[in-house]
Every structure is written in structure tokens, then in C-alpha cells.
Amino acid sequence: MTSLPEKTDKKLGLVVDLDICVGCHACAVNCKEWNAGAKSAPLTDYDPYGKKPDGVWFNRVHTYETTDEAGHGQTVHFPRSCLHCEDAPCVTVCPTGASYKREEDGIVLVNEDICIGCKLCSWACPYGAREYDENEGVMKKCTLCIDKIYNENLPQESRVPACVSTCPAGARSFGDLGDPESEVSKLVAARGGYDLMPEQGTKPVNKYLPPRPRQDGREGDKAPRMLEHADDSTEGAGLIARWVDKILS
């Protein structure tokens, strides 16, 4: 059924901290690794060892440079994946019911057994979250690792999406963004987490945390160039130190 649920019990999603992300692409690689053997398997590659390798990926890491009016630049690494939108346009355009949003946790999925490969959902998504599998003839997308986060054979701490568990910098968090008391919701509130392209009206569940302001080179913002040696005062020093100081000076 491609009509969206009125509301979902949970809003499971990701919080990506752009202040922490170092652009190592580990999240993208582990996403590919896990999903190549999970629900959406195979995660097809074309010409993997040839001159123009290409394939289906659910997570792509871009690197941007921003330049303000004063010419100050900043480099920001930017992982991009499905945002599991509340008003997911990719779901409502689907003619077959293959694309759906789960009522229990808000995860947006594709039923590959009934997808006809019309690609319209990928046109409807402003974020480029869906990638078509040329070999299988169906659309594929991030599942938020449903086969990992609910997997009771895994220890509790591993029941998070592959991109989250692998991030060496701790830039990615996973949780229920519909619960204002959850850790991720508190993080979003504390750091001013935001939606990508809110003007598209998709109400993304995933949130991005902005990079913290950088030093702009003015005095006072810099770390001290040299340690200041407090060698002309014995204030606070112990008895022996004061005695040695007296002898030496």
C-alpha cells in the first residue's frame, strides 16, 4: 500500500554530525558490505575490477568546501543516504505498492518481489537516496539495516545500522527521533540538528548536526603560540621548591 501511514509508532533514523565526520567513507563501505548479504542482496556491482567500476550503494560520502564573503573556507564531509522521510514522496508515487513506509518504526522499504523497475520513486526523491539495480531490474535503497537492528542473534550494542557501528569517529547516531526523550532527540535539540531541503516538504526523519563555528583568525581565538613560563613567582609552590628557588636565584 503506497498511501503513507497516518502516523508511525516510532521514527527510527540517523543523526549525522558534520562537525565530527572525517570523510573516511567507512560508513559507505560497511553499508555496502552488510547489505551485499542482507535483505537487498545482491547489491550489484558492474565492472567491479574493470576501468569503470560502478554499482548500487545506499550511502555516499561527498566532500564540500564552503567559502564565506570574507573568503574563509571550510571543508565539510557529508554522508548522504535515505532520510526515511515522514512524507516520503518516493512511497506515494509507486504504482505497485512495492514502496512502503512501515507503521511500526517509520522505515521506508522496497518490496523487491513486486517492484516493476519503473524508476519513478527515484525521480520523486530529491536526495538521490534510491539506486536502481540494472541487473535485477528493481529499485534498491537503505533499509536502515532492518536485518541488523532487530537481530536477536547479535549482542545488543551491535543492533544498530552498519554505518553507525563502523564509524570510527562516532559521527553517526541511531535511535527513535519520534521520542523527544531519546538520546538522538536530545542530541538534535542540543546541537541544532536540521532537515535537508525542508522546502521540498518531505519532512525527513534523519537529522544533520552543523559543523561548529571555526576560528576566524582574530586575536583571542587562537591557541597560545608558546606556553608562558611562570618562573618569577613561587606562589603556590611547596616548601622544598621555595627553598631551592631561594638558593638558585
Add this chain to the structure above:
Amino acid sequence: MHPAKSVIFFTTASGAGYGMMIWLGVLAALGEVYPDASLGIVTLGLAFALIVAGLLSSTLHLGRPERAWRALSQWRSSWLSREGLAAIIAFVPLGIFAFAWVVMGTNSGAAAMAGLAGAALSLLTLYCTAMIYASLRPIPAWHNGWTVAGYLVLGPMSGAVLLTAIFHLFGQSKPAAITSLLSLALLATGLLVKLAYWNLIRNEAPVSTAGTATGLGHLGKVEMTGSPHDNDNYLLREMGFRIARKHAEKLRTIAVALGFVLPFLCLLATIYLTGGLMPLLLSALATLSCAIGLAAERWLFFAEARHAVTLYYGEQAV
């Protein structure tokens, strides 16, 4: 957006087919066309052929054509599903209309009612096709009223031009005179609609920017310095199509000249040059020219439409 041949063929061919059906239904209801069997076979047959060829072309480009029937289930939310349903339901009255005309030799009374119902459903199908594009917010060049106006006018327009040529072929000067006038009015309207459309997509304020796509706009200009991949991926092949501005200008001139102006002049001339083969030759030239012009117009409709995902790959605003 990638201008796929299958979709360009589908929208132009089935648009003309439905356009023919609309006017055949209306002409029959008005009692303006005699139910001659061979005329019926050629006009209705060609209209059906164009519609079916278009639908088949769009079905065969699916990743899983054998599952196409599933596309009829989600009419509550999906314009693509509604289009499929409308197209199939339209075949019922159109089939009855064609059967009555060709086999029973009548296109009045109940047959005309079926023809009118078929005409209405044909127009509804064209509307659904238009809404598939117009409902896509990430593509501002499509997400506007002129897109809908374009599909609703250009289908009946090309159908009327094509019917005029066939009526002249059969020496049916009375219905040909009606479809000629219809064609002239629709060619003028169609040109105005497309000029308004091109004006809109050229001057419209951008909806999204690289700044809103990344949320980094407050830091200044956002430029991609590192792509996630070295080769084009699905997203760039499907949605990252870029057309050179000078080519767009040239194609727009071709679309205007061949799609609208030349057919208009040809059909205008048939009013004065009524002798011998002239009306047939002129209306045939109008049809050929219109077909080439609309193919250019439709190619541009896709090629000029920019998708919001390109903002992640270096585009500054869409």
C-alpha cells in the same frame, strides 16, 4: 533528466492517438463524420496503433515488464497507477465505438455516446500522464501548471492535425474543414502554452540550492570538492543529464518552427488551395512537420528539466 527514447515515443505517440480518439468521438457525436468502414479502419486503427505502441514502449522499458499488471493497484496515491487504469478503462468505450463504426456501420446514438465517453477517458489519461510529471517536486521545470496545460493541448493538437490529413486522403472535405480549424486553434494555443512554459522555466526563482541541500548555506558558497565516486552512477546517468544552452536554443527553434508554425501555415493554406492534391499534400506535410517538432519539444522537456539531486553533485540551484 535523461531523455529516454521510450518515454519520448510513448508520450508523443499515445498523445496523438488519444488526440485522434477525442476528436473522432466529438465529430461522431456532432454527426459530422460519416461512418464509412474504411475511414473507420484507418482513423480508429491508427489511433489504437499509436496508443498501444506508446503503452507497449513505456511498458517494455520497465525493469520487470512481466510485473506491469501490478501497476494498476495503487490508484489511491500514484498518478502512474491512475494513468494505467485510465488507459485500460478507456479501451472499453473506445472498443465499442470502433466496433459500432467499423462492423455495424454506425457512429451515432449509443455508439456516439461510447465515443464521447472514450473521448473523456482519453483526455483523463492525458491528464494523468501530465500529473506524473507535474507532481514531482524535485523537478521544478515539471512541477507547474504549464506542464499539465502542455500535455492537455499538444495531444489533441497533434491528433487533430493527423486526422485532417487522413480526412483529406479519403476526400472527406467536411470533417477535414472542422479538424483544420481545430488544428489552427490548437496549434496557436499550443505554441502560446510552450512559450509560457519556456519562459517560466528560464525565469523561475530556484526552489532548492546547494546550500539548502547540504544545510551549509549559512557558511557561504557550497562547492563539491570530492565526489563519492569516480565514474557516473545511476543518479547521474538518470538525473544528471546536462544540455548545452546553445543546443537547447536550437532545438527550441526547431520545436517552434516545425511543431507549430509550419503546420499552422500549411493548414491555413489548405483553406485557400482547395484544388486537386494540394490539401492532402499540405496536411500531410503539416503532420510530418508536427511529429518532428513535437519530438524535439518532448526531448527538451526531459533534457532541460533539472533534478534536485544534482545539487549534491555540483549544481548550485534548481
